[in-house]
Amino acid sequence: MKKLGIGLMVVLLTAGIALAGQTGAMLTKESIIEKIQKDRVLRVGMSTFVPWAMKDKTGKLVGYEIDVAKKLAADMGVTVEFVPTAWSGIIPALLTGKFDVIIGGMGITPERNLKVNFTMPYEFSGMSMVAHKNKAAGFSKLEDFNKQGVTIAVRMGTTAEAAAKRFMPKAQFKLFENESQALQELNLGRVHAVVSSAPMPAFHALKFPNKLFVPLEENFTKEPIGFALRKGDYDALNFFNNWILVNQASGWLKQRQSYWFETKDWEHLVQ
Numbered sequence: 327m328k329k330l331g332i333g334l335m336v337v338l339l340t341a342g343i344a345l346a347g348q349t350g351a352m353l354t355k356e357s358i359i360e361k362i363q364k365d366r367v368l369r370v371g372m373s374t375f376v377p378w379a380m381k382d383k384t385g386k387l388v389g390y391e392i393d394v395a396k397k398l399a400a401d402m403g404v405t406v407e408f409v410p411t412a413w414s415g416i417i418p419a420l421l422t423g424k425f426d427v428i429i430g431g432m433g434i435t436p437e438r439n440l441k442v443n444f445t446m447p448y449e450f451s452g453m454s455m456v457a458h459k460n461k462a463a464g465f466s467k468l469e470d471f472n473k474q475g476v477t478i479a480v481r482m483g484t485t486a487e488a489a490a491k492r493f494m495p496k497a498q499f500k501l502f503e504n505e506s507q508a509l510q511e512l513n514l515g516r517v518h519a520v521v522s523s524a525p526m527p528a529f530h531a532l533k534f535p536n537k538l539f540v541p542l543e544e545n546f547t548k549e550p551i552g553f554a555l556r557k558g559d560y561d562a563l564n565f566f567n568n569w570i571l572v573n574q575a576s577g578w579l580k581q582r583q584s585y586w587f588e589t590k591d592w593e594h595l596v597q
Contacts, residue, residue, distance in 0.1 A: 357561035358426050359402075368399040368406050369425035373413045375505060376526040377586045378431040382595040390586040394448070395429045397578070398569060412503060414483035417441055421556060427566070428554040431523065433485040435549075443563055444552035448570045448579060452545030453489045456527035456538050457519035458512055465541050471519060472496050479508035479517040489547050490521040513537065525587050532590075 362368050372379050372391055379389040387408055399406035409425040420428055420442060431451065434444045457465060465471060471478065472494040480487045482501040490499065500517055502508040509530055512520045515537075520527065524545050531538045553566050573579045586592065 358555065358559050359562050359565050362402060362404055362426060366404050368395070368402060368404050368427070369409055370395045370406060370430075371409050371411050371416055371420055371425040371428045372430040373411055373416060373504075375431050375523065376529060377592065378523075380596050388592065388595055390449075390582055391429050391431060393582045393586075394579070397573070398429070398566075401569065413481060414503065417554070420554060426555070427562075431551055432554050433549040434552045435485065435488075438554070441557075442554040443557050443559070444554055445563065445566045446570055447550035447552050448574070449551040449583060451523045451549055451551055453486055453521055453547040453549075454524040454527040454540065454545050455519050455521050455542055456509075456512065456531045457541045458515055458517070459537055459539055461515060462518045462539075462541060465518070467542070468493050468546055470541070474498075476519075477517045479511045479520045481505050481508055481522065484522075485547075485549055486521045486523060493546060529590075 372395070374380055375389075375391075377389050378391045379387060382388045392408070395406050395408070407425075409419075411419050411424070413430075416428060416430065416432075417438065419425065428442075431449075432438070432444075433451065434447065438444070455471070457471075462471070470476075474496055476494070476497040477500060478490055478494060478497050479500045479502060480490050482503060487499075487501065490497075497518075500508070500511060502511070505520075505522060505526070508517075508520045508522075511517050513534060519541070520530075528540050531540050553570075555562055555566070570579070
């Protein structure tokens with residue numbers, strides 16, 4: 327019995343040392359926040375979506391996400407480096423360390439959350455649709471598009487693709503690597519509609535009023551948007567969440583959101 331007690335104590339002591347070692351390793355592991363401050367640069371993974379991130383006439387990146395990332399970097403006292411990445415591969419690129427964080431209008435979903443951590447939402451978006459006046463004549467509700475013979479273009483790997491397939495499973499889909507390809511297909515009259523995050527469909531319909539229209543009065547989904555970062559970095563998650571809280575409370579996020587989503591004051595930059 328005495329030997330058994332000593333053996334149990336040895337096992338518990340060994341387990342305690344191992345746990346302490348693991349805890350120490352976790353505590354001493356460098357946060358991405360420390361790395362950013364050490365390198366003096368915040369590397370941001372993003373992809374182009376109107377009006378989240380776009381190239382202006384000179385090739386410079388502009389948009390809501392660009393403003394957000396620039397202010398985040400400024401508040402950290404570092405410079406920002408944007409890393410344009412194909413949307414279908416943006417999470418794998420984050421996981422392999424190609425950049426520090428995704429700030430790219432990424433919808434928070436359970437499937438994505440299995441691979442990355444998300445901050446609290448700093449914005450909400452929703453799915454809308456822009457349609458071709460001839461091919462979709464008379465269409466005014468989702469049910470009109472949820473039919474065999476209807477073709478919808480969408481950017482692959484996005485929540486727009488998931489929403490379109492969920493709400494219009496009977497339709498056929500053409501998937502594209504970037505949004506401009508999907509919109510070109512619509513402009514040429516090869517598809518009935520393009521599904522994308524608002525307010526892009528409304529903006530695109532305004533550019534081509536003779537060809538295109540917005541068939542739905544309201545967005546057919548609502549989704550929270552967050553920063554995405556690698557799992558296990560709780561210091562970074564805490565910092566980004568608090569940054570969002572501070573800039574929501576100050577009204578800065580709302581002011582930039584209103585500029586990019588509720589006005590057309592920026593259109594001269596990209597047209």
